[in-house]
Every structure is written in structure tokens, then in C-alpha cells.
Amino acid sequence: MAKAKIAVLISGRGSNMAALLYAAKADDCPFELVLVAADSPDAPGLTLAAAEGVPVIGFPKPTAKDKSQFFEALDLRIRESGATYVALAGFMRILPASFVSGWDGRMLNIHPSLLPKYKGLDTHQRAIDAGDSHAGCSVHIVTAELDDGPVLAQTPVAILPGDSADSLAARILIAEHQLYSRTLAAFVTREQQPEWMLNRVREIALALPQADEVISHGMPCFGIEKGKKFAWFTRDHHGDGVVALLVKTTAPDEQATLIEADPDRYYRPAYFGTDWVGIRLDRGANDWNHIGDRLRASWRQVAPKKLLGLMDIAEDF
Structure with a gap:
């Protein structure tokens, strides 16, 4: 690096x-x-x-x-x-x-x-x-x-x-x-440390309405309180050496499009299907504004309609 x-x-x-x-x-x-x-x-x-x-x-x-x-x-x-x-x-x-x-x-x-x-x-x-x-x-x-x-x-x-x-x-x-x-x-080098990356992801994710954090399958994950998950943080999971953020995609072909455009940064996470995409955080030079946008978009995929409506009203103001 x-x-x-x-x-x-x-x-x-x-x-x-x-x-x-x-x-x-x-x-x-x-x-x-x-x-x-x-x-x-x-x-x-x-x-x-x-x-x-x-x-x-x-x-x-x-x-x-x-x-x-x-x-x-x-x-x-x-x-x-x-x-x-x-x-x-x-x-x-x-x-x-x-x-x-x-x-x-x-x-x-x-x-x-x-x-x-x-x-x-x-x-x-x-x-x-x-x-x-x-x-x-x-x-x-x-x-x-x-x-x-x-x-x-x-x-x-x-x-x-x-x-x-x-x-x-x-x-x-x-x-x-x-x-x-x-x-x-x-x-x-702090931004290269997994704990720093997790804290940065946590800061963005938990600022979203009704978001919470739990450990699932050995990984920190973020979801709507008592609801669906919108992000996972993986760090050397199953010994793969990868530090990444997994978020939901917003369109059927989006996963393939992202991977094709930047295969060094994006990948298909195992066991998650085509409606999730992995973002490698261990490649350096992370665009945290973009990552924040991906987290917010993923949150919108699982948020209840009532909560989305309140969020949209708040953003209008």
C-alpha cells in the first residue's frame, strides 16, 4: 500500500x-x-x-x-x-x-x-x-x-x-x-484497521432510524429493530482474510454491474444470493460518502413503509 x-x-x-x-x-x-x-x-x-x-x-x-x-x-x-x-x-x-x-x-x-x-x-x-x-x-x-x-x-x-x-x-x-x-x-494506518472500519460502519448504520446491531453467524450485522437486516460486517470470516461490508442491492442486475465495473472492490458474498453485494474495505482509499449512501439505500430496502414515509418527510425539511 x-x-x-x-x-x-x-x-x-x-x-x-x-x-x-x-x-x-x-x-x-x-x-x-x-x-x-x-x-x-x-x-x-x-x-x-x-x-x-x-x-x-x-x-x-x-x-x-x-x-x-x-x-x-x-x-x-x-x-x-x-x-x-x-x-x-x-x-x-x-x-x-x-x-x-x-x-x-x-x-x-x-x-x-x-x-x-x-x-x-x-x-x-x-x-x-x-x-x-x-x-x-x-x-x-x-x-x-x-x-x-x-x-x-x-x-x-x-x-x-x-x-x-x-x-x-x-x-x-x-x-x-x-x-x-x-x-x-x-x-x-488507522483506516486500514478492521476495528476502525467497523466503528465507521457502525457510526453510519446506527444513525439510521430504528437501526440496531447484533451478532449473527459470528458477524456484526445491522437491521431495523426486531426486523430485517440491511448490512453485515465481515472480518476474516471462515478464514478468508477479507474485511468487507455486505449491503442489499437496489436492482436485479446491480450486483453483476458493480462487480463487472470494479471486481477488485465488489464481490458476490457466499450464501447471500444476487440481491446482496460485498464491498471490500481492505483495499484502502475507501469512499465513505459512497459507503454511507450504500448503507442508507440498503436500509430503505428493508424499512417498513411507515418508517420510510417519516424519513422522507424529515428529509424534505
Whole structure:
């Protein structure tokens, strides 16, 4: 499977960027760096990245007047690089909401505290002053609120007697280098994990009126409460190695048409007949909007007429 393309944003030496860069050199690493960008042409991390063959760009430090143009230009260069994710690695700029929203759910940051403690700056001294037994670091999804996105992973680091902010920071930095690459790898491959796929299917299916979930024939399945089933989630069922969603078709020849058009994605599920079709979820690059449409269409095939009428009225509004 193709590696995820990462753009890394830095402001200085970029030690966390370097940790990501060298982790990406492993053959089994699921990501690669396609751009390192800095808010200064003189950021030392740019020299390292360029020497390792990663494209770099250093923008002049923006003033308050040209801040919006700075982030528009930065966003353009990231997109031109082909990056699908952004990793902040010591990027010392407050991001505008417009920039963050363009990378919603696809931008990570590493922060030197055990969030939600000590958002912002001076995290090490604040932990020492509070008498905490541990400080640490966190990797989180970036949202418009500073250091406030969902935390993906943390590493606690013990505060030793006599620690200064600098001595504590040095140990936490080692933890950061270990944590960031591991968490980023897990994050960019999460959609390939069967449990993530099932949760995504579950989220869509159970949002439909009167839908419920049960286990049947060893598989999670979704149906109308005390009624017919409209979807099944199969994961290595009978040792076939397949992760797929089974949904009802909406026309007699639809199964054959879908399989003929994309035999790598669609298949005829055993024992289900011609009015069901399997959608392989383990092929990657899943179109979840399309999958949601298929689930809703399948639900309509089994929903009682009264429930369909209420659904149609609700959609009209």
C-alpha cells in the first residue's frame, strides 16, 4: 500500500522533524516526508531536511499585517507537495481557524505536557512548580483551539529531585522523538484497521432510524429493530482474510454491474444470493460518502413503509 505523504512544519532546529524523517527511512514505515516548511528561511531544520533529500521551503517571518497571506501561501505549498497529512513539529505560530479547517482531522501536533495539563508555553516549569510527580508529552489532533484537540497518545516522564525546566525538557524531548513517529504511523494506518472500519460502519448504520446491531453467524450485522437486516460486517470470516461490508442491492442486475465495473472492490458474498453485494474495505482509499449512501439505500430496502414515509418527510425539511 502506498505510503502516506506528510508535510512537517517547523520553526527552529526541527529535532522532532528529524525523528520523523529518520523513522520514515525504514522500509516498513507507512509514511514519507514530502515537504518540510518553516516560518523562517534560516531555520536550521531546513538544512538537515534538504541534505536528506526532502523538499523544503522557508517563508519570511510574517507580520501581523501579512499573516493571512502567509498561511494562504503555506497551505498552497503543502497541497502542491501532495501531502495528505500535516505534522507540526515545534511550529511556533498560532494557526488561524481557516488554515486548520482545511486540514480537519489530518493535522497532528506534539506538545510537551500531559494534556490537558499545561497548554501553551513554559510547560516544564509549570509542572515542576505544581509539584507534579510526572510531566511528559502528548500527540493530539489539531483543532482551532490551542492544544485542545483529541489526544492520541502520551508518554509520562518522571520529574526528578532538583530538576530544572531545562533538564526536564531534555528528557521529555527524547520521549517526544519516540512517541511522535509511532503515533503518526498508527494514525495514518488507522483506516486500514478492521476495528476502525467497523466503528465507521457502525457510526453510519446506527444513525439510521430504528437501526440496531447484533451478532449473527459470528458477524456484526445491522437491521431495523426486531426486523430485517440491511448490512453485515465481515472480518476474516471462515478464514478468508477479507474485511468487507455486505449491503442489499437496489436492482436485479446491480450486483453483476458493480462487480463487472470494479471486481477488485465488489464481490458476490457466499450464501447471500444476487440481491446482496460485498464491498471490500481492505483495499484502502475507501469512499465513505459512497459507503454511507450504500448503507442508507440498503436500509430503505428493508424499512417498513411507515418508517420510510417519516424519513422522507424529515428529509424534505
